[in-house]
Amino acid sequence: MPLLELNQVCKRFGDAAVLHDVNLAVEEGEFVAIIGYSGSGKTTLVSILAGLLAPDSGTARFDGCPISGPGPERGLVFQNYSLLPWLTVEENVALAVDQLHPDWSAGERSACTDRYVSMVHLTAARDKRPAELSGGMRQRVSVARTLAMNPRVLLLDEPLSALDALTRATLQDEIARLRREQNQTVVLITNDPDEALLLADRVIPLTRGPGATLGPGIPIPLPHPRDRRTLPHDPAFQRLRREVIASLLSLGSRATPTLTRDLILPDLEPEDLGRPRSWSSRSGPLRRQERRTVTLSTPADAE
């Protein structure tokens, strides 16, 4: 039985269908990367997995039970860190530890907090507030806070997209390490094919919205740990990368953005000042009867 399962999930906001017929099954211990264009509904998808949003139709299940709300067993790392700015690094992490282990003594809880802070190499910055930290450090605090919830599945919502390339590489290695050490089940949402290929066991493309859905998954059978220096030269990696990108592009082209408008041709009259005009009798453009509904669409290969 999969640990995390979506079955024909649809979600719309007002008139806009964001997700349509999404099916997903994540096995225990698996690292799945969901990759898609920005604005295609990735955050909506992860919010449903986390339980922050309920699907309009279809079912979301965790460990066989329907997801009815958020919970510490599905640890969500937010795209924008979402640290509480009035708490220090340690207090932010302690919030999760205290919540999960209210029966522990204060010493046990602070030792546990320390362990998670050191796991993301932030022991030196433990008394700082988020405003004093760099973006990468903030995201590490966010990861530590989520890991401290001892989640059975880690949901990463574009955790590294706001970071510079060097910091991103460091944090990618850390995510890979944490995952190896804890054998953590991970769902990573990303827009970077290389990040997905470096970290994941399976890459699933999300089609372009509106009405985005998940395409067929591509297994990545490259052995862990993967070395970012040698990986790009690996023919298997290159083949998989081509496959992922081709799949993203073909899925993108299937849903081309269209625009439907009523068009009325402009009402031009010849420049003859001697011609008598009666403005009062005109209630609208003369060519209103000739109105046409036109659908404009971007050619697929223009993207």
Add this chain to the structure above:
Amino acid sequence: MSSTSLPVTATPGSPASASHPFRAGFQRWFSRLDWFVLPLAGAVAVLALWYLSSATWAKDLPNPTRTWIASKPYIVEPFAKRGELDQGILRFTWLSLILVAKGYAIALVVGTPLGFLLGISPLFTRALDPIIQVLRPVSPLAWLPLGMILFGGWKGANVSELAALFTIALCAMWPTVLNTAVGVRAIPQDYMNVARVLKLSRWKTLTKVMIPATLPYMFTGFRLSLGIAWLVIVAAEMLTGRPGIGGFLWQQYNALIYEQIILCILTIGLVGFVLDRLMSVVERRFRSV
């Protein structure tokens, strides 16, 4: 060589005029002292207007010299108590401040939770917002008689004090209520999502997330409320005749002793200014967190 022989014909304010030795020296001196000179010039202008007014069209207005002479005993002995309504100026101020502190405390204790409720519940907002908008602009002068009626029947109660507190609390409450409500509505959804994912209890969500996130707004409200509370005190003391800075002002007016009225006005202004500064220091502390 040719430029030194030319007369200085540059218009004032242009770089050439600044390079003139005397002018440059004056400008340097002036820019070092303008923090002091400019306010002084403003004060002197107002004093001159005051002298002129009392000498010409406002014959009843005591001029600054007479005001100073008559006010001196109240200033040099600020804590003297010669009678119930004849006390040193700081003693009066102190009495007023105590009353303000009580009324302000009531305003905060009532206003903050009310603001939180308004911020959290749209239903509550829809029910109460119209009545709040109607009651908010009502003057303290209008509330005070109502307070007298409300507490008039209480046996052994100090009706005038209760009515004054009622008025201060009611008038000063609104900025706290409205700012707190706005602050609660402005809590980023991300913070609430963190609370939801961590499954924080209602109490912990309130104390660990909502209150800290709202604090800057709350303190803006607290500061505005304090300003209003201090405004209301004068009206409240005037109408109730309580000893205090406003009561003193009103009494001197009724006794046709106009000299100390200006003293009271200046004191009220200064105290209000100091209170506002103090609150803004506290506010900044919380905003920086």
